[in-house]
Amino acid sequence: MSAYKPSKYRPLPTVDLPDRQWPNRTHTCAPIWCSVDLRDGNQALAQPMSVAEKLEYFAMLVDIGFKQIEVGFPSASQIEFDFCRRLIEEDRIPDDVSIQILCQCREDLITRSLEALQGAKNVIFHLYNSTSPAQRNYVFGAERADIVAIATRAVELLKTHSASHLAAGMNLQLEYSPESFTSTELDFALEICEAVSDVWQPTPEKKIILNLPATVEYATPNVHADQIEWMCRHLTRRDATIVSLHTHNDRGTGVAATELGLLAGADRVEGTLFGNGERTGNLDIVTVALNLYTHGIDPQLDFSNLNEIREIYERTTRMEVPARLPYGGDLVFTAFSGSHQDAIKKSWDKQQPGQPWDVLYIPIDPADIGRNYKAIIRINSQSGKGGVAYILETEYGFTLPKAMHREFGPIVNQLADSRGTELSSADILAAFQAEYLDRQTPIEVLDFRTTEKARSVTAEADLKINGETRTLTGTGNGPIAAFVTAIRDAGILQFEFLNYTEHSLGSGARAQAVSYIQIKPVNSPPLYGAGIDTSIELASIKAVASAINRALAD
Numbered sequence: 342m343s344a345y346k347p348s349k350y351r352p353l354p355t356v357d358l359p360d361r362q363w364p365n366r367t368h369t370c371a372p373i374w375c376s377v378d379l380r381d382g383n384q385a386l387a388q389p390m391s392v393a394e395k396l397e398y399f400a401m402l403v404d405i406g407f408k409q410i411e412v413g414f415p416s417a418s419q420i421e422f423d424f425c426r427r428l429i430e431e432d433r434i435p436d437d438v439s440i441q442i443l444c445q446c447r448e449d450l451i452t453r454s455l456e457a458l459q460g461a462k463n464v465i466f467h468l469y470n471s472t473s474p475a476q477r478n479y480v481f482g483a484e485r486a487d488i489v490a491i492a493t494r495a496v497e498l499l500k501t502h503s504a505s506h507l508a509a510g511m512n513l514q515l516e517y518s519p520e521s522f523t524s525t526e527l528d529f530a531l532e533i534c535e536a537v538s539d540v541w542q543p544t545p546e547k548k549i550i551l552n553l554p555a556t557v558e559y560a561t562p563n564v565h566a567d568q569i570e571w572m573c574r575h576l577t578r579r580d581a582t583i584v585s586l587h588t589h590n591d592r593g594t595g596v597a598a599t600e601l602g603l604l605a606g607a608d609r610v611e612g613t614l615f616g617n618g619e620r621t622g623n624l625d626i627v628t629v630a631l632n633l634y635t636h637g638i639d640p641q642l643d644f645s646n647l648n649e650i651r652e653i654y655e656r657t658t659r660m661e662v663p664a665r666l667p668y669g670g671d672l673v674f675t676a677f678s679g680s681h682q683d684a685i686k687k688s689w690d691k692q693q694p695g696q697p698w699d700v701l702y703i704p705i706d707p708a709d710i711g712r713n714y715k716a717i718i719r720i721n722s723q724s725g726k727g728g729v730a731y732i733l734e735t736e737y738g739f740t741l742p743k744a745m746h747r748e749f750g751p752i753v754n755q756l757a758d759s760r761g762t763e764l765s766s767a768d769i770l771a772a773f774q775a776e777y778l779d780r781q782t783p784i785e786v787l788d789f790r791t792t793e794k795a796r797s798v799t800a801e802a803d804l805k806i807n808g809e810t811r812t813l814t815g816t817g818n819g820p821i822a823a824f825v826t827a828i829r830d831a832g833i834l835q836f837e838f839l840n841y842t843e844h845s846l847g848s849g850a851r852a853q854a855v856s857y858i859q860i861k862p863v864n865s866p867p868l869y870g871a872g873i874d875t876s877i878e879l880a881s882i883k884a885v886a887s888a889i890n891r892a893l894a895d
């Protein structure tokens with residue numbers, strides 16, 4: 342039995358829409374995007390942005406490709422007013438971008454907003470009043486008809502007061518939001534939207550934006566979709582209306598609600614970068630846009646430099662992008678666990694240029710959003726051999742033979758376990774060096790020479806063995822075989838030579854070779870050695886010595 346009393350809360354009403362269409366639809370194109378970072382995002386900050394910060398942020402939003410940007414609530418404060426004026430007076434608004442401002446349905450605020458907008462070319466004037474029963478009851482103390490009158494009167498006032506702006510060439514579009522739409526009875530939401538449209542008289546050429554906000558997210562996304570589909574089907578001027586979504590994230594499903602709302606017929610989406618905004622935030626536009634992209638749809642927004650966008654966002658808002666936020670978070674391309682690392686490495690290796698993206702566990706190519714591959718595989722005690730091999734290969738160019746992964750992986754795993762922390766790439770390289778490349782006891786190779794006669798190679802190896810310098814000789818069909826014979830004949834270790842691979846490390850005059858040698862000592866399991874040198878031959882000899890040293894280690 343839990344300590345909770347569920348009866349404290351009410352279940353949410355559902356929508357009677359048995360022939361709902363949205364579940365059978367798929368997304369086919371990007372919606373009209375509107376950034377509300379500078380208004381809804383900004384109004385939720387403990388320290389709102391300065392004018393300078395807003396100017397920088399506005400320029401970034403334009404660069405990303407937003408064509409509609411809510412720049413603030415200019416009647417609310419001098420700073421908001423001044424920002425709007427600077428955008429206009431300093432000619433910072435591209436001709437194909439509309440600035441949007443928010444305003445309550447009050448005459449003084451409408452006239453002040455129009456003052457702030459003087460001289461702007463493309464304007465979306467966003468009027469709102471709240472419509473839900475609780476808002477009507479607690480905040481306005483008003484009946485439905487009075488709430489409708491607040492909205493329609495404001496639209497009349499806007500028409501009257503904007504006449505001179507229109508005459509001066511302003512392209513003015515009305516956006517109306519029945520704030521708290523998703524908590525409003527649908528018939529009333531429809532009534533007020535229709536009343537506003539009746540006053541504004543939109544046409545298919547000059548559409549009205551009806552924004553239907555989930556001001557607070559109370560419902561599951563399917564209920565939101567039903568509400569939007571219901572509105573889309575009942576609006577009489579649907580062809581003269583842009584239906585807009587504005588979701589919040591109180592239940593953590595703002596993205597899902599928006600995606601289903603689009604299936605339900607909405608044309609437009611308001612949201613913010615990384616989901617900044619009131620309480621749990623507005624909808625995260627980055628996520629919805631890139632979700633579309635990963636389904637093969639051009640999002641019409643450019644997040645190819647997401648790291649830089651994030652840097653500006655974090656600096657100007659003083660918010661932090663959480664490590665696991667889709668696309669932008671530090672850890673979203675990172676796999677710590679072994680089986681994931683293994684699958685990523687295998688599928689990555691098979692990825693062909695020009696083929697659809699098919700790397701397991703990574704739904705988007707990090708390069709498409711300007712993120713690098715370095716952070717994809719990180720190593721801790723949950724990691725496996727594939728991830729360790731991936732780090733050695735991508736960071737340091739060592740392509741270990743597959744059987745060697747099984748040998749070196751557990752060594753790193755034990756190290757991570759004993760440290761109890763994540764291991765850096767440098768830690769893994771250091772472990773590789775200590776285990777293979779730097780082993781010089783009991784045998785250290787000082788010099789190695791060969792002479793060839795009648796397809797037989799004789800090797801002379803100057804070695805330090807247990808601190809004593811000795812020269813060993815042996816003969817074989819190649820330098821490695823000759824060296825192996827010399828070691829066996831000297832009684833240092835009895836073993837069978839199993840296999841050999843090598844590749845170059847780096848390129849150009851300073852390139853080195855790395856060799857990997859596997860041996861099978863008598864009475865113990867096979868094991869690897871590795872060696873590096875500018876000479877391929879010496880790299881192999883060092884690799885044999887490394888394997889012998891490992892076999893003889895305590």
Ligand SMILES: CC(=O)SCCNC(=O)CCNC(=O)[C@H](O)C(C)(C)COP(=O)(O)OP(=O)(O)OC[C@H]1O[C@@H](n2cnc3c(N)ncnc32)[C@H](O)[C@@H]1OP(=O)(O)O
Binds near residue numbers: 416
């Ligand atoms: C869901 C959202 O995010 S909506 C946007 C919210 N953002 C903001 O509010 C930030 C900017 N706002 C402000 O700075 C201020 O609220 C101002 C300048 C707009 C108005 O300031 P004030 O008039 O001093 O205060 P306040 O907002 O509390 O006014 C409340 C009054 O407006 C009424 N009101 C609230 N919203 C609206 C509206 N959309 N249309 C008409 N009247 C409204 C309330 O009923 C209340 O009326 P009352 O005084 O008769 O009780």
Ligand SMILES: CC(C)C(=O)C(=O)O
Binds near residue numbers: 557589
């Ligand atoms: C003004 C409206 C659109 C709003 O911000 C909300 O309802 O969250």
